[in-house]
Amino acid sequence: MRRILPFLLMVLATAAMADELTASAVISALRLGATPEAVITQINNPANTVAALSPTDVANLKAANVPEAVVEALLAKAPVPTPTPAPPLPDNPKLVDLVKMVKSGLSEPIILEQLKRSGESYQLTPNDLVYLKYAGVPESVITYMVTNKNQPMATPTPAVPSTPTPTPTATPTPEPKELTVEGLVLHKPTFLQKDRPGRLLFKGNEVQWIDAVDPKENFSFDMSGVEKIWFTCQARPTESFCYQLNIQIVEGARYRFYDVKKETGGNEALKTIESWIKKHFPAVPWGPPDVNS
Numbered sequence: 097m098r099r100i101l102p103f104l105l106m107v108l109a110t111a112a113m114a115d116e117l118t119a120s121a122v123i124s125a126l127r128l129g130a131t132p133e134a135v136i137t138q139i140n141n142p143a144n145t146v147a148a149l150s151p152t153d154v155a156n157l158k159a160a161n162v163p164e165a166v167v168e169a170l171l172a173k174a175p176v177p178t179p180t181p182a183p184p185l186p187d188n189p190k191l192v193d194l195v196k197m198v199k200s201g202l203s204e205p206i207i208l209e210q211l212k213r214s215g216e217s218y219q220l221t222p223n224d225l226v227y228l229k230y231a232g233v234p235e236s237v238i239t240y241m242v243t244n245k246n247q248p249m250a251t252p253t254p255a256v257p258s259t260p261t262p263t264p265t266a267t268p269t270p271e272p273k274e275l276t277v278e279g280l281v282l283h284k285p286t287f288l289q290k291d292r293p294g295r296l297l298f299k300g301n302e303v304q305w306i307d308a309v310d311p312k313e314n315f316s317f318d319m320s321g322v323e324k325i326w327f328t329c330q331a332r333p334t335e336s337f338c339y340q341l342n343i344q345i346v347e348g349a350r351y352r353f354y355d356v357k358k359e360t361g362g363n364e365a366l367k368t369i370e371s372w373i374k375k376h377f378p379a380v381p382w383g384p385p386d387v388n389s
Contacts, residue, residue, distance in 0.1 A: 116145045116146060116147035117138070117139065117144050117145065117146045117147065117170075118146075118147045118153075119147075119149060119153040119154075119156055119157050119170065120156075122135055122139075122157070122162065122166060122170065123156065123157065123160045123162060126160070126162060126166075127160075132163045132165060132166050135166050135169075136165060136166055136169045139166070139169045139170060139173055140169060140173070145173075146170055146173040146174045146175075147174065148174055148175050148176075149170060149171060149174045154167065154171075157170070183227075183230055183231075184223065184226050184227045184230055185223075185227065186223065186224045186227040186228075187221045187223050187224050188218065188219075188220070188221075188224055190216075190218075191218075191224060191227060191228065193384075194207070194211075194228075194233065194237075195227075195228070195231040195233065196384075197210065197384050198231065198232060198233050198234070198237075199231075199232075200384075202384070202387055203331055203387070204234050204236055204237060205331075205332070205333075205334060205335050205336060206329065206331060206336045206385065206387055207234075207237055208236070208237060208240055209335060209336050210384055210385065211237070211240060211241065211244075213382075214382075217244075218241045218242075220238075220241060220242055225238065228241075273299075273300070274297065274298060274299045274300075275297070275298040275368075275372050276295055276296070276297050276298075277295060277296045277297075277298075277365050277368050277369055277372075278295045278365065279295075279355060279356045279357065279364075279365045280293070280294060280295055280296060280353050280354070280355065280356065280365055281293050281294075281353065281354050281355075281356055282294060282305060282307075282313075282351065282352070282353060283340065283352040283353065283354055285352070292307050292308070292309070292310075292313055293307075293308040293309065293356065294306050294307045294308045294309075294313075295308070296353070296369065298372055298376075301318050301319045301320055302316055302317075302318055302319075303316060303317055303318070303319060304316040305351075317343075317345055317348075317349075317351075319373075319377050319380065321345050321346050321348065322343060322344070322345060322346070322377075322380050323344045323345060323346040323347075323381075324344045324381050324382070324383045325341065325342065325343050325344070325373065325380060325381070325382050325383070326342050326382060326383035326384065326385055326386065327340065327341060327342070327366070327385040327386070328340035328341075328342060328352075328354075328385065328386045328388065329385045329386065329387055329388070330387075330388050331387050331388070336385065336387065337361065337363070338363060338366065338385060339354050339355060339358035339363055339366070340352055340353065340354040340358075340366075341353045341354070341366050341369055341370070342386075353366070353369075354366075
């Protein structure tokens, strides 16, 4: 035993000279027969350094039944790890949803199209820019948000004619209170049910589905009960093609409508519905589109 101990101490000293004294080197020395007192002496030796200890290293030391005094000596001499800086937070909380779209893997054209549809102007602060860059938002998206702002249009000063001529007042065309959208198909998500052709009638807050074949398939819902609306789109190299409109009722059904012309690239009916809802029901939330690659 007396012959083995100097050898074990030499193992610890060699490990310390070759590199920092690690948790694994201490475990190996103890398993080869070194006493805890001898190991602590090597740890406290000013000529030796101790590597930083991770929570995993501490767990391995305890699992190997390393005496508590040895573990405490290692922790006392090991350098304190530098804490990871917390990620920045944006001044504009709406940017969190944008980062979620980026993290979900949506392509840049899809994200840019969603920003255009929202019609929102972003007044980005320096802190917002740091947050977007830290979160990995593409440069093209950040550039669009910085350069495309809804600026108020300057009103030109009308020229005053020498002899004012009275202009007849045009009678404004009354805005329709109802809207019927033809050329739609109600998509059934299961193979046991067939898709139903028909049309949507917007009448005040009520929306009615009028089946083209069987009146028993008719139903209606109220816009005040809509939880969220979003599009289902197909990713394309330059832009997305949105062919299906999804309406989720609060704690209720989900309705899926697509344009009958979707196979030939048509979605005019969906655009008409989108324009009507955004104009007459601005409080209804729109979610990011689902993308089928």
